[in-house]
Amino acid sequence: MSTNPMDFCTSQLDGEVILRRNKKEKFEDPLTIHELMIETATKFPDLIALGTRKQNDWETVTYIEYYELCRKAAKSLLKLGLERFHGVGILGESCFEWFIINIASIFAGGISVAIYPKNSFQVCRFIAENSRANIFMVEDDWQLQKIFKVQSHLTHLKAIVQYKDKITKKSPNIYSWDEFIDLGVTISDEILDRSIDAQKPNQCCMLIYTMGTTGSPKAVMISHDNITWTVRAVLQSLPFTHPPDNPEILVSYLPLFLIPAQIFEVWLPISIAASVFIAEPEAMKVQESLLKILRQVRPTSFCGIPEVWQGLQEKLNTDQMASTILKRNIFIWAKKVGLRRSLNPDADAHVPVSFRVAKKLIFDKVRRNLGLDRCLQFLSSGAGLSREIQEFYLSFDIPLLQMYGLTECTGPHTVSTEKDLKLFSCGKAIMGSKSMVRRPDKEGIGEIYLWGRHLFMGYLNNEYKTKKTFDPKGWLHTGDMGILDEEGYLHITGRTEEIIITYQGEKIFPVPIEDMLKENIPIIHYAMIVGNQAKFLSALLTLKCEYDQDTGEPHSILTKEATKFCQKHNSKAVKVTDITNNQDPIIDAIIQKGINAINEKTDFESHKILKWKVLEKDFSVAGGELGPSMKMRRSHIIRLYQMTIAGFYI
Known part of the structure; x- marks a missing residue:
């Protein structure tokens, strides 16, 4: 029985798609978001799920508390009138409440709509209308004023919740976080469970809006299965540890309106019962703020984008220049030893004495200085990681494991691991997915096409663009150019428009x-x-x-x-x-x-x-x-x- 290629995608918010199955996969059964979370909450109820900074201490919730909070918020959303397949706009910086709202929106049968906090009120209006948003969750008064400016145009909007700071002027259907979280007390568990049970893995649960260079943002439709399958596929490739023996300790600091950040800071941690400690919003802007939380938490894995790795590099260079001439010379010597060893790991049968000395004198101290002394893998997500940055970290025995992906494939498509590392490549396709280079030139460079269950459902209300993005067999053409070498490693050279x-x-x-x-x-x-x-x-x-x-x-x-x-x-x-x-x-x-x-x-x-x-x-x-x-x-x-x-x- 043949499948229509367009059955793999849809442009309708209540549409369903056929999953791209691979017979070689070890995890065929599709999961919903609720099934992913309840499994962990049941298995590891008392493990710390989230930590957020309160004055001089960390306030934490366990996985069972996390799950119950999401249910409580989901009931409040239903009380406010959230309808099936209607949006819940989340407009603000990442924080504890952001995590709860994101999951609660899905539990309640709505669509989680993560919005870039610096969007103008005009863009917020477009997103609200496009996603048929019933409810807007805004961080503070600045974000609230954006919605006030366009509120009269939002025919689907029923309520606004300001989840941080005090509301400056009370208006009808405007709620504080404390008011909101208690609203759903009259909604029974049975009502919420009916909403949860009606959800299917091949239905949309999230919209990610991508900004192009012209025109309105495109709404990328992400299904339950896109998220749950991607998480399980990544875990087949990357050696994250699991409880009860070695639970992961992670830091959340990347903007959660980006899907790669959500995969590594929200959904993957839930899957492995990791403890996630949430940084202050300025951690992405202020280097010292990021370093402070890294030193406090000392994560066991760390995912950065090229800008972050470059910023930490500048910090190390500045510290080096401020040191004495003797220390500076030791630093330079150690870097040469480290880079030589990293670029030629098989050159010596045994680890050279010089490398062991450099590790004790410099490499271990650098990791401690960055708060990464317990870190077992250093990941880099996003385009722009130059060879120079990679070699810099290799000189400190810190291999940056480069990944490649895009919003339309739910974040990661290829990953690198320390055991299967080809320097300066983006690694290999995650388990169950495939890469292909179409129309390669004499140097092997062509457009990169992707296939797998992580491929998005389609662009909301844009059937033409959706059909144009997939080929007749359901492969996604990315617009990225690169080389797929004989061993299956992907090398990105640029985008077609570049x-x-x-x-x-x-x-x-x-x-x-x-x-x-x-x-x-x-x-x-x-x-x-x-x-x-x-x-x-x-x-x-x-x-x-x-x-x-x-x-x-x-x-x-x-x-x-x-x-x-x-x-x-x-x-x-x-x-x-x-x-x-x-x-x-x-x-x-x-x-x-x-x-x-x-x-x-x-x-x-x-x-x-x-x-x-x-x-x-x-x-x-x-x-x-x-x-x-x-x-x-x-x-x-x-x-x-x-x-x-x-x-x-x-």
Whole structure:
């Protein structure tokens, strides 16, 4: 019996899909979110599930308390009138209440709708209307005011709950967290259980909105099975530990409106009964805040995005530069020993004495300084992890296990493990999924296609886009370009829209060049190569600078690391404006030297960077140059700096 390819997907919120089954899988039975959670709550009721900071101590809940809190909140949502397959918008930073609301929305038969906290009120209106949101959960008054501005347009909205801070002005159908959590006392267990029992693994339970460079956000429909299957597949590949012997201790700090963060900080921990300690929201912005919680919790596994790993790298470099000459020299020696050993682990039959000494003197101290001394695996999720960052950590005997995935495949698709590691690759497809490269060129580079039960259901209310995303056999085409080597390791080279076509029709992938720019010129924060249909390449460069902790806006003041770099080279620059418009010949010469080193690697004039400019402002999410996951929004940047780019080719 043949299956219609479109049975694998839908664009309707109440639609159901056929699961992509693989006969080789060890875990065929699909699960709902409730089944995933009740299994752990029943098996390990007294283990710590969540910890949140209260003044100078940690307040914790066990797995049975976690489960009961989610049920209690689900009853309150039903009391407020949440309808089946209608949205519950969650607008705010990650926190304890966020975890509860997210799961309770699903228990109650609604759709959890995670919203980027910095979205404008216009975008919030679109999401509310698109998801048919019955209820909005907002963090504070700032978020509440966004909903007030558009409330008259929201025909499905029944109530708003402000789950943090005191409500400044009481209005009808506006509830505090304490009021909300007690609302469902009149809803019986039987009513809630009927809602839970009606749910199927192949139905939607969550919407993740992805921001493109133009137009409205796309609503990625995620099913129960997408989440529960992905978690079990990842656990087949990555060696997370399990209770009762070795329960995992994890830190939650990544923004939970991103599906990879949810997989590793919400759903996977539930599956293995891990203890998750929730960081303050500023942990993503303020390095010291992240380091503080890492040192307090000392997680057993840690997942970072490239921006986080880069920030910790800068911290280590700053500490190194502030140390004595003797300590600095020991540091440099140890890094050389560590990198040599990491790049050639099989070169010596036994661990060299020099490596053991370096480990005791430096490597163990670095891990303690980062709060990662108990960490058994160091994961990196998201695009942009350069070879330079990976080699930096390898020099401290910290192998970053790179993963690849996207929202449309519920987060991870490939993972790397320490036992099955190919340096600088993104690893192999998780158990039960497959990768394929279509139309490879002579170097083996082609578009990456994915297959597995983690593939999303479709784009809500967008049948055309949904059908366009899948091929006739149900494979997802990603828009990413890469190589799948003979051993099954995936190597990403860039996205189709990133490819630069020279005036002679040659293809150039800008990301490796941009990584080399940042490696050769340590003061550079972001580099973007341009030159489509041109005779040569040009570069837009930003410098490492401080950021406003509240707004995320970049300042003109250089970071401490950047300032010390300038001082080391006899430059007096302390601000971006000291360097822009060719005001600092010393830094200009350093930048040009770094570019020359890259240009020497090619004989083609069209592949060389002949012009460049340091921009007056660093890229940021607040400025729109970066998306919520810190990726450059290239077409947006090109529009912003179209006059500058045009000036390169006059």
